[in-house]
Amino acid sequence: GLEPFEAKYPERFFDVGICESHAVVFAAGLAAAGFRPVFAVYSTFLQRAVDPVMHDVCLQNLPVLFCVDRAGVVGSDGPTHHGIYDIPMLRCLPNLMIMQPKDALELVAMIKTALLHDGPAAIRYPRDPGPAVDFSMDVAPLHVGKAEIVTEPPDGSGAGPLVWFWALGDMLTLAADTAGCLAADRVRVGIVNARFIKPVDAVKLKKQASQAALIVTIENGALAGGFCSAVRETLAACGERCQVVSYGWADTFVGQGTTDQLLADAGLTPAKMAGDILRLLQTS
DSSP, X not given: OOHHHHHHOGGGOOOOOSOHHHHHHHHHHHHHTTOOOEEEEEHHHXXXXXXHIIIIIXXXXXXXXXXXXXXXXXXXXXXXXXXXXXXHHHHTSTTOEEEOOSSHHHHHHHHHHHHHSSSOEXXXXXXXXXXXXXXXXXXXXXXXXOOEEEEOOOOOTTOOOEEEEEEOGGGHHHHHHHHHHHHTTTOEEEEEEOOEEESOOHHHHHHHHHHOSEEEEEEEEESTTSHHHHHHHHHHXXXXXXXXXXXXXXXXXXXXXXXXXXXXXXXXXXXXXXXXXXXXXXXX
16 A cells, blocks of 8 residues: 555665564654654554563654554454554553544544654554545644534424533444444434543543433443543543443454454444443433
8 A cells, every 4th residue: 555655765664574673663763853753554564563662762752654554344354464463552652642543534634633742642543444535625724632523413392311422433333323323212412533542532521421321432442541541541541421332342352253243243233232332321
């Protein structure tokens, strides 16, 4: 996927082979010399380089951008290639901003945001193609740490309980489909495109939690230490006690199969999730 860039800008492209740790240190050296390096890497292969990400980039607060491809399950590539561990591995590292886009245009906006940011950043995105976008549109950098409301809940007068979904990138479609299932039972659902895994939009989250019966997080990543943990930590720090239910990948290795099969096996389907949420609302 980088070959067109290499052909157009050969003096700005370096292929270091399957040497992820070296690539990170190389990028750190470039950043220390005043360049703005971008390291394109699969999520699973970045696992091999977490130590230099910490010591050589984050500790020195160098402006390296990590473009983390194949973040989430990758279907038939199997357990060794599912990129579901990058959020827990990276989120604990100081100085590192982490984002996930909903589509290719937002990816462009995040790259612009990262290249203006005075420090390291990571953008994770899935293997499966996202929705079609109009690349003739101009996009501006994002405000750091600001989530986007993509669906406002229906008016609350005489209606049912309010639930806010906080979804990452490729899971927004699952959030919207689940919201559609819940609408039949008069559950009011708002949907947020989180955009920023770190820092979380604490202002928006606190406001919504103070009004909602339930916050639902959805991520294509491991739940243990993942985005859901960031949401819970943020709410705890704000003193909000809104109930949170989280959807993602359980604390077990994910097997082989198509993405749809794996999602179904894990209960990550609109019908299953809507049923879970309804039962929680009825018992709370």
